[in-house]
Amino acid sequence: MALIQPRTLKGFRDYLPATMIPRERIMETARQTFRSFGFAPIDTPTLEHLEILTGKGSEETDRQLYQFVDAGKRPVGMRFDLTVPLARFAAQHIGQLGTPFKRYQIAPVWRGENPQAGRYREFYQCDFDTIGTESVLADIEAVTVIDSLLRSIGIEAFTISINNRAILSGLLESLDLADQTTPILRSLDKLGKIGREATAAEMVSAAEIRPDQADQVLQLAECGGGADEVFAKLPAIIGDNATAVNGATRLREIYEGAIASGVAPERMKIDVSIARGLDYYTGVIFETTLDELPSIGSVCSGGRYDNLAGLYTKEHLPGIGASLGLDRLLAALETLDRLSSTSKPCPVFIPYFDKDRRDDYLKLATNLRRAGIGTEVYPEPRKLKAQLKYADAHGFAYALIAGGNEWADGKVQVKTLAEKASEEIEYTHDAPEKLIARLSETENPTRNQSSQTAPPV
Amino acid sequence: MALIQPRTLKGFRDYLPATMIPRERIMETARQTFRSFGFAPIDTPTLEHLEILTGKGSEETDRQLYQFVDAGKRPVGMRFDLTVPLARFAAQHIGQLGTPFKRYQIAPVWRGENPQAGRYREFYQCDFDTIGTESVLADIEAVTVIDSLLRSIGIEAFTISINNRAILSGLLESLDLADQTTPILRSLDKLGKIGREATAAEMVSAAEIRPDQADQVLQLAECGGGADEVFAKLPAIIGDNATAVNGATRLREIYEGAIASGVAPERMKIDVSIARGLDYYTGVIFETTLDELPSIGSVCSGGRYDNLAGLYTKEHLPGIGASLGLDRLLAALETLDRLSSTSKPCPVFIPYFDKDRRDDYLKLATNLRRAGIGTEVYPEPRKLKAQLKYADAHGFAYALIAGGNEWADGKVQVKTLAEKASEEIEYTHDAPEKLIARLSETENPTRNQSSQTAPPV
Known part of the structure; x- marks a missing residue:
């Protein structure tokens, strides 16, 4: 019989263990972080009625x-993001769930785009949202979640850029330019690339606005510096204009509330130039860049929206949410050489070389696992x-070597594989404590590190 | 504009928080258990070339x-299980991965079956396999994984039924009935329902076998009792017949190895009557039933197979694996009233009722989260x-009540919601220890309970 060629579809990929281990670890860290703020998991179907998705x-x-x-014979589609299914879900269940409703969802989505470097047709999104409240506390909390999430993942050098769309909206309102918001934003987006003069000319x-109006818009976009400086210059x-003034007041409240919540001021940047898409967000917006690799773009973005599910329900559902760019973050961590190269999710390896001692190897492994130390026996x-x-090839931290002599002496040899160093540690099945203590010294990737060790705020 | 009716497709469903929380907890427990034995995560695409899946x-x-x-214009299909994608994956990557290769995968699959009670068109599978070895140690380990998995989930009363398909194969070989294996197994499957006499007649x-042959087959199927009794009666x-004798020897080796690995003998049943499908498994097979709800069927099944990926590669890949029936297990836990009814993944709730104290509530929440105690602020x-x-509606364990008086006195009121009891505990932002200690007394669902607390084997 002819063999079928084993291959994946164009734009799709397999995740091998060395890639999947850090991926899964970040997803678990995200779940734990979201949960620790009271966000609850939901899941929605991969397939939806087509009319739910199109347009x-x-x-x-x-x-x-x-x-x-x-x-x-039903027209169906595979979800292309988690926001549209959330809107459908909220419209359907919010009566039962009540508000405020806080949810997270980590799940794959599909887009048949032309695959480029690092772009795939199947990828994960990792979203959290608070729905049904306009409270500033939810905005503050979103900043705090992003801060906590990145630090739990092990990233310390990052900047959360924060803006409030209401500031620019109010300014344009006062300049009688509200109707030109879209082309103005489109021009503003180029400021970094083409410079002030060309941007002004394009506006x-x-x-179709006056040069003095363009100048005022650019003054806002260029209002840089530290947070206190920006807040001092804004008025x-x-x-x-009431919209702009309230927007600036709220932005300051978010910034100060985040500091009260333990977010370091130097990790936040008040950046009144960021816009994040033209239509969806109406209030505060976030972007998060890695200080060591800003070029990769934002790894966690989001903002406040006016009404989530207007297409499916008359219930007005304002909310705020953000999305962790899992693939982008993993690519960044790889570039920064922050991913361990192990293809094994447990630290300890037990070679099975004394064939009469199989049960001893099994017992040793069980005793370590029961102490929370992941252990594989060959x-x-x-x-x-x-x-x-x-x-060595799989990147275990330790090999525990025990042949007839070691078992007779009540010892095992602990070989630290990276350092090629060995030491003998006392061990019997009835008294495994010393070995457990020795192996617990190191970070144990089979345990989750959920709690942060920062001092009280 | 007319509203679009928010609804899911027939046979598909949303998971709301109260359902998703225990579901996610079991999936995490499974991941931690698999990892602790050296099984590594992989992922494969939802869509495959159609020729990979059909037939x-x-x-x-x-x-x-x-x-x-x-x-x-490519014919594609959505995976209907995780075994076929694993076979394709192994054929494609085993050269790079090497053997033994131990993987787990927890992912949804799709089958357009007619939805019945408790059957859906999208459901999760939760598989682990060891590929590229015929060693009995891998068989022993599979039993140990199942035992560890169920106990980590919090189930203590279960029975792992174990058989070796080689025993019946050898017996049929010695009776010159190897070619009639399929109809014999089909008849044997009915033994429990229709009784000995009718089964014998059907065989x-x-x-087309002789009555004395049918009698011998039935003697094997009825060889019951404790493990020692079964092993005594088998010869x-x-x-x-060498195949049968070796099969029985290996079965005993698996049973004794599992005991050495810490599996309680009373949790295993040597059951030479189970068959689990007709073609796929060739060696040891497992089924796992809940002692309090055996009628729901096996919640974790699997076995040893000869060659995983023969359709895609000439490389001979024997292996052993099993699959946790996530949906069935959750249904059982619900029937047994073992699922907590919370729709919140964190234990502590802080009401925000003194509006001048917003920052204090935020700081209190941050300090608890940093100690690993999940906390939501309204x-x-x-x-x-x-x-x-x-x-109350969301099932939080505690509400921490602090108004002006409490803050002035350096205290918060800890309300245990289920018991409607309150006590005052000292707390200031600089000295949160007493409150943290009080709240840490209870089980904390935002932490994972990975390590088992059993004594050494």
């Missing part, structure tokens, strides 16, 4: 949608050298 | 396959009574 994203997502007619031509730029009695090669 | 399961799975032609007619039934300053209603 809810951009023209691009419509074009990229995986859609077909199922065996029951004047494309958005002169935005004048007395399945076949082979030469020690071959087994140690396997241990 | 690999049963006629039924072929008929139920979600399949379509993608935008690039004689359907499988007389199976005679000197987002809006409302009447205490309404907030306590919210806390």
